[in-house]
Amino acid sequence: MAAYDPNNVFARILRGELPCKKVYEDEFAFAFHDIQPKAEVHVLVIPKGAYVSLADFSATAPDAMVAGFWRAVGRVARELGVEERGYRIASNIGREAGQIVFHFHVHIVSGARRP
Numbered sequence: 001m002a003a004y005d006p007n008n009v010f011a012r013i014l015r016g017e018l019p020c021k022k023v024y025e026d027e028f029a030f031a032f033h034d035i036q037p038k039a040e041v042h043v044l045v046i047p048k049g050a051y052v053s054l055a056d057f058s059a060t061a062p063d064a065m066v067a068g069f070w071r072a073v074g075r076v077a078r079e080l081g082v083e084e085r086g087y088r089i090a091s092n093i094g095r096e097a098g099q100i101v102f103h104f105h106v107h108i109v110s111g112a113r114r115p
Contacts, residue, residue, distance in 0.1 A: 001094075002102050004050045010103035014048060024076045028068030031076045031108075040111025041080055041087070045073050051104040053093045073106055082110035 005011070012018045013032065020032035023043050034042040047069045051057040058066070077087055087110035092099040 001056060002052055004052050004056075005102060006050065008101055008103045010044075010046050010101050010105060011050070014046070024072065024079060026068070026072055028065055029072035029076075031072070034107065037114055038107075039109045039113050041082055041109065042114075043076060043080060043108045044105050045069075045076055045108065046103055046105045052102045053099060053104050054091050055093055057104045073108070077108055080108065080110070082108070085110060 009018060013020050014030055020035075022030070022032050024031040024045075027048065029045055029047055031043050031045040034044050047057060047061065047065060049057075049061060049065060051061060057069075061069070073089065077083055080087075087108055090107045090109065091105065
C-alpha cells in the first residue's frame, strides 16, 4: 500500500487550500462534485482522516469514523435525490484498479453517463 501523502489534492481540499463545489460536510466526511463528472450526478465523498484507500480505512479507522463516514455517504445520496432512480458507489483501490488520488474516497454516480 502506498504511504499517505498529506499534500494530495483531497487533503488540500479538506484544509481549504483548493476550491471545490461542496455538497456536504460533517465531523466524519466531506462531499463535493467531481471536477470531471462521468454522469449527471457524480459526487465524491472523502473521510476526514489520512486514509490511503478502503483497505487502509477499513483496517485502521476507529469504529465511530467508519460508521459516521458510511452514514454520511447514505445521507449525501438522499440529499442528492438519487435514491429513487438509483445510483452506484465505487472506490478504486490501488493503481492497477485506477486509483489516482491516494486519499480514500467513494464516488456516488447516477444518471446518464457523460463521455
